[in-house]
Amino acid sequence: MEEQQRDKDALEEKQAKVKKNLEKLNGMLKELEDLKADLNSQKAQKNEAMKNVKAEQAGISDEKKSLEAEISKLNAKQLEIQGAISTEESRIAEEARKAEEAEKAKATARVHEASNSSGTTSSGTTSSGTKTASKSSSPGKSKVTTTYHKPSAPVGKAPAVSSGMFTRPASGIFTSGFGTRWGAMHNGVDIAAGKGTPIVAAASGTVEVSTFGSPGNWGGYGNVIIINHGNGYKTLYGHMSSRSVGVGTKVSKGQVIGAMGNTGDVVAGKGGDGTHLHFEIFKNGSRVNPAGYINL
Numbered sequence: 001m002e003e004q005q006r007d008k009d010a011l012e013e014k015q016a017k018v019k020k021n022l023e024k025l026n027g028m029l030k031e032l033e034d035l036k037a038d039l040n041s042q043k044a045q046k047n048e049a050m051k052n053v054k055a056e057q058a059g060i061s062d063e064k065k066s067l068e069a070e071i072s073k074l075n076a077k078q079l080e081i082q083g084a085i086s087t088e089e090s091r092i093a094e095e096a097r098k099a100e101e102a103e104k105a106k107a108t109a110r111v112h113e114a115s116n117s118s119g120t121t122s123s124g125t126t127s128s129g130t131k132t133a134s135k136s137s138s139p140g141k142s143k144v145t146t147t148y149h150k151p152s153a154p155v156g157k158a159p160a161v162s163s164g165m166f167t168r169p170a171s172g173i174f175t176s177g178f179g180t181r182w183g184a185m186h187n188g189v190d191i192a193a194g195k196g197t198p199i200v201a202a203a204s205g206t207v208e209v210s211t212f213g214s215p216g217n218w219g220g221y222g223n224v225i226i227i228n229h230g231n232g233y234k235t236l237y238g239h240m241s242s243r244s245v246g247v248g249t250k251v252s253k254g255q256v257i258g259a260m261g262n263t264g265d266v267v268a269g270k271g272g273d274g275t276h277l278h279f280e281i282f283k284n285g286s287r288v289n290p291a292g293y294i295n296l
């Protein structure tokens with residue numbers, strides 16, 4: 001009996017242990033379920049957030065698209081405006097060209113009349129030694145073109161410096177003189193040689209003009225330099241291919257100031273490209289015949 005009772009006690013003890021373990025396991029299971037529920041809730045929140053982000057991205061993408069459309073519209077508008085501007089610029093340039101042509105024709109007519117009626121080329125002669133050389137608005141401003149010159153002419157060397165007030169400004173062939181030519185006044189002399197032939201200062205002085213002529217400012221002369229020698233004398237060098245001295249530069253007689261070329265209004269044709277030096281001498285603001293000053 002005693003043994004039976006012991007077995008029963010042992011069994012009950014075992015059952016109690018199993019029950020306790022079961023309760024413990026149930027507790028753990030409950031915790032796991034809670035944890036799982038928690039995770040699911042977090043996942044749901046994340047999904048919600050992702051949805052919002054995606055919606056936001058879609059919104060941004062739409063906004064970007066509409067901005068791009070706006071930009072391309074603006075670009076098209078800009079092109080249209082630029083087109084209108086360049087059309088307007090061409091129109092203005094064409095008008096300026098026509099006005100310049102009309103002005104040239106008028107100036108030519110004036111020069112022709114003047115040389116026919118008075119036989120003199122001077123206008124506004126003054127004894128002032130400081131008067132600046134006549135600007136291109138002076139009579140004969142467009143008569144800087146010349147006769148045909150051979151492009152194959154050899155490139156000359158700088159001429160030997162002569163004694164006297166002025167030295168020859170370039171080596172080459174004397175092709176056109178001072179005076180009425182083709183019914184209009186030619187304001188200087190032309191010396192032709194190959195393009196690039198050095199041009200030298202006819203006398204010492206200070207560079208007063210060094211520019212590429214434009215309407216109202218030595219138009220037609222191309223690359224042009226004017227040197228003030230003092231005592232009322234100035235010399236002008238036109239149509240140069242390049243200029244090597246700027247305004248204010250002090251130059252000495254025989255110093256290279258540029259190279260012979262065919263810039264500005266020159267007559268090219270008959271196998272020539274118009275390369276030559278157009279040389280003028282001003283005395284007290286009026287042009288004088290350079291042949292009286294240099295050996296040609």
Ligand SMILES: [Zn+2]
Nearest residue numbers: 144146190278
């Ligand atoms: Zn000339």
